[in-house]
Amino acid sequence: MAATPATAANGRLVSATALHTYATRADVDAALTADKFDPGTDRYGVRTYRLVYRTTDATGKPTTASGLVALPINDRVRLDTASFAHGTSIYKGDAPSVSDDVFLIGPALTFASAGFAAVAPDYLGLGVGPGAHPWMDIPSETTASLDLLRAARVFVARQGRQLSRDVYASGFSQGASAALGLGRALQSGADPWFRAAAVAPISGAYDFRHAEIPALFTPAVHPVLASAYTTYLLAAYDRLHDIYADPADVFQPPYVGLPALFDGTHPGEEIIPALPPTIDALLTPRGKALLLHPTGRFAKALAVADSVCTDWDPAMPVRLYYSPGDEEAVNANTAHCHATLGAPTVNVGVNTTYNGFVHEGSEVLAVPRVTRWFLDHVL
Template sequence: MKSVHSTGSSRAAFRRLSAVTTLASLVLAVNTVTTGAASASAAAPSDRGQLVSAQQVSTLATKQDVAAALDAAGFDASTVRFGVDAYRLVYRTVDPQGRPTTASGLLVLPRSREHELRTVSFTHGTASYRSDAPSSMVKVGFASAPAMTYASAGFAAVAPDYLGLGVGPGLHPWMDVPSETTASMDMLRAARAFVPHTGRALGHDVLVTGFSQGASAAMALARTLQAGGDRWFRLEAVAPISGAYDFQNAELPALLDGSLDAKSSVLYTAYLLVAWNRLHQLYDSPGEVFQAPYADTIEALFDGSHTGQQLFAGTPNTLSALLTPHGFDMLSHPTGQLAAALRVADDTCAWSPRVPVRLYAASADEQAASANTDHCEAALQAHGVNAPVVNLGTPDFAGSRHLGSNVAATAAIVRWFSSLR
């Protein structure tokens, strides 16, 4: 989840954020590595994680260069120890139906002398425009700054774009935990395959974190790693940030009752209905759930080619102007396919991590209801795990406490992960 702050100040904040995060497609094309069978078509599911191509997209040669870039992006640069090299990886994975496809992601490596690197997986917050994904950032921006932070502290940082973002084909299945998990796991495998080209190797340990949409994705990836989802990698710690871990009982009620920022609520609700209708057939016609004139245009806005500014301009400022009575009722009382999909999305905290876990959240988050973190903490406790909640206070980024929590938590988590050595 990555949107805007309240409506009056929201437009200015949104324009400022877009200037930071909405960048052109990659223009650097150096040191491109392409595998022997690197066609754009994907192979069988058994080839999941196979590297298709790797393109070096940027170099910040010194720690001073990294510090300046992070500072310009609004992130804490005090843990920077090394320069970094950043690569866009394209790799084979599967779509929500288990069919072969490809996806992309960002790999950032420290310019250190260490041969075997510990890995941090960072799963990003909501993006609808494919060029807002981590691997499409020409310079350090909101989506790529966490990976730059971890790499400059000495880790190998892996940031999947998810399906349908970056240069991955098709449409993005927003908040689809199973495909977020497969895309994240396969990005780790692709990174492991590529890193030897740089003269280094990835070790076994993976420290997992993610923001907003990426928080539940991080929890699901961590669960899969602990369960032995890959023979090489093993889970070392988990640190999700400001997640919507309980969409049915925490996030949806807050979106619908006006507890959260109005414009953000419109964008998230629209994205949920459009993306999940593609996966789960929630409605036959947009007019069933969306009011005119938005019923005619809303689905096209979430095709990956429309910028955040276009999304903002093409949607109303309130849910009452967006949803039909049936749309409200569907979300207020989920049944059928919607209820089944919510059960899958809301299951990411219902397990027993055998590694350290910390949950990070801001006070009075205007986009992710605080009850989400409370419910995640309670679910972990019910499975015998005490996961401390780290209250980040009220951090601000572009007028948003939600976005600010990503900045503040990244600064805290890189220190925590480093201390686990």
């Protein structure tokens, strides 16, 4: 599904707030290395800003969203843009424009210090955006990403600079699908100015129905995280697509009220202890059947999410970055996208020093490699 066509309201800049100044390359290096990012592509200091802009919600109604913009401190007037879509966040405060967590802002700092204008959408319902986040809803992730590009173009012009037409799109985990959705929308002509120059998703769940959901019921996915992802998926899709009549139909007691915690107002520190230790303890037989044998509106919604690797032929270079043994977005997702999209894969190796998870470590390993690949296209 392509992004909503441009309108006069989409992408209109509402406000811009200056956040941080990393005055020198050394300041950026210090921030990145504190969270184990490789600073090898750093060249410049960086200034960051929060933009609030107009977009549409998952039902097509007008709303606002927020996102991070990071600009290099240099004398270049014309800048290519790197868009980075973040991974799964449950809490509104865990979004690039409102968090100081380097894991969230590190990709934008890396791209900006390399010379790009970096944009990082918070998505709908995260950051300072209203409402609940429609998790893994590719159409609204696409429009939020595209409208942030439009708002950033206006903002950068007010700084006396200009964004070129070229957009280099990347993203991690949930954001990997969002990056592909953005590339697809730009290729389809969703915006009269911007065009996709290259797309580099990292560790995505591109085949939720046939790869990711079945893996949730196996040791391949960390059991507590399987419970978290399952609850988030069912809660978000029911909110948007009405896939079950009552939470008690799919969630076992005492977890019937668990979906209410996934409204964006509860941090992970509150949610994780409330999760069951396994997915089998979470779901009723009907809930398990819904996931493993989706029908109706649920099956249709999953097909839309999975279409980022099946319903288009990229005209720009695409590379799929991954770490072997990913215990969250299992590698079968990348294999599926490689087979259906024809894009080459890049094994970035394994780093478990970030919270002990291969999945999170793949972002830390991949972002510098993606940056170098994008720079190869520019230089």
